Amino acid sequence: MKEKGRFLKKYRGNECLNCSVPLDIIDRYCHNCGQINTTKKLSFKDFFNEFFASIFSYDSRLRHTIVGLLFRPGMISKDYIEGKRVKYANPFRFFLSVSILFFIISGLFIDFDSIIPQEKEQNNGLLEINLTNNEHKENDIINDSIAEPGVDKEDEYVYFTETQLDTMSMFTAVNKRWKTYKSHYKKTGEPMATIALDSLKHEQNTYTKYLYKRSIKTKNLNENPLELLKFVFNKLPFIIFFFLPFFALMMWLLYIRKPFNYMEHLVFIFHTQTMFFILIGIAILIDQITKSEAASSIAMLVFLFYLYKAMRKFYQQRRAKTIVKFLLVNVLFFILAGIGSIITIIGSMFIF
Structure with missing residues (x-):
């Protein structure tokens, strides 16, 4: 160098x-x-040169890695696990570098507003209705509604006292407390948990404050799901990074008779996923230039063919076996991705 x-x-x-x-x-x-x-x-220039060099490995390793990924599917992983590592970038670090670039590019060019336009129109309509209702409810007094505790209808004010909640099972109490807080916010618009809990005459602790804040977030997300979509999308690089080890475990089970350990499967997974980001990232840029989505569709087909070739060369199995396992891998991937997406969305509801 x-x-x-x-x-x-x-x-x-x-x-x-x-x-x-x-x-x-x-x-x-x-x-x-x-x-x-x-x-x-240490100068400003030296600091940033070394910083970016450490992330992207700006030397011959970067060139060898990209060329190997593009034109030798599966073989770069095979070289790496066999000890030929000096000329290649670390697969884990290279994956992180490429994924960060990919999500920067996709974040710049993906139009979230066009993804759920109907929901947005519906939400605008609901917002107008809510504003109209709020104008009529401005003079309502919260204590008038509290006078009849235990009401549990969707369009009416819901309120359960601490005494009532204490007599319920844990899960029932959480559900009723959640509905109480959500209903209270809908009626009063009070964002401060301490003030709301004082009005409700509920105990003020970390748990009740957290639950009140979550109920507000959930209501806001129901009215504007676009914000949750953006939040989840921004966390995808980290979600995928922690998701891939489970996919590698699936590959290890699928090729359990092959003399590969778990880490060697993981190297293969990181290489193929990096190639996916490279192909789709380039396709997004082409689509922006041509004002179409043809490049992204073609990139998906190219990646599927690439994955098949990579599996064939890395695992050294016959064509028929590779095709069967290729189909199984894709089915299992979508199942695992579906489970991961559900967990991610549920988890996002509690940390958004």
Whole structure:
């Protein structure tokens, strides 16, 4: 790799600045602690050059990795697990780098407003109705509704006292408390949990405050699901990163007779998923230029063919077996993705 910045020989010292071990001018790094041998003060340019180099590996490894992914499906993974690793970027770090770029590109060009236009129109209509209803309810007094506790109809004010909630089972109490808080916010529009709980004469603790805030969020998300969609989308890089190890476990079970351990399957998964992001990312850019969605459709077909070739070369099985397992992998992937999506959406409701 070409030397530049703090790596130049003229900046090398006679001892390590970190551990004081004697060094020679030919020593690029300290042989004791591994720190770079340089006396040059850290500049703004050096800092960001090294930062981006550490993320994207701006050297020959990047070129070899991209070429290997594009033109040698499955073989780059095979080389890596067989020990030929110097010329390739770390598959895990490279996956993170590509996925971050992909979600930046897709975040810039995906039009969320066009995904659920009907819901948006319906929500605008509901908002107008709610505003009209609120105008008529401005003079209502909350205590008039509280005078009849236990009402549990969708269009009426719902209120359960602490005494009533204490007599219920745990799950029933949570459900009724949730409805009470949601109904109270719908009627009063009070966003502050402490004020709302005081009006309701409910106990104020971490649990009740949290539940009141969640009920508000849920109501707002029902009126504007686009916000939840954007929130989940922004978390997808991390969700996918933690999802892939489960997919690798599925591959390990599918190829249990093959002499691959779990980590070797994971290397293959990270390489193929990285290729998916590269293909779809390029397709999104092409679609933006051509003002169509043809490139994305073609990219999906290309990736499916790529995945088949990668499985065939990496696992070294006959064509018929590979096709059967290829179909199984896709079915299992969609099942696993569906379960993961449900868990993600439910989890997002509690952290959004």
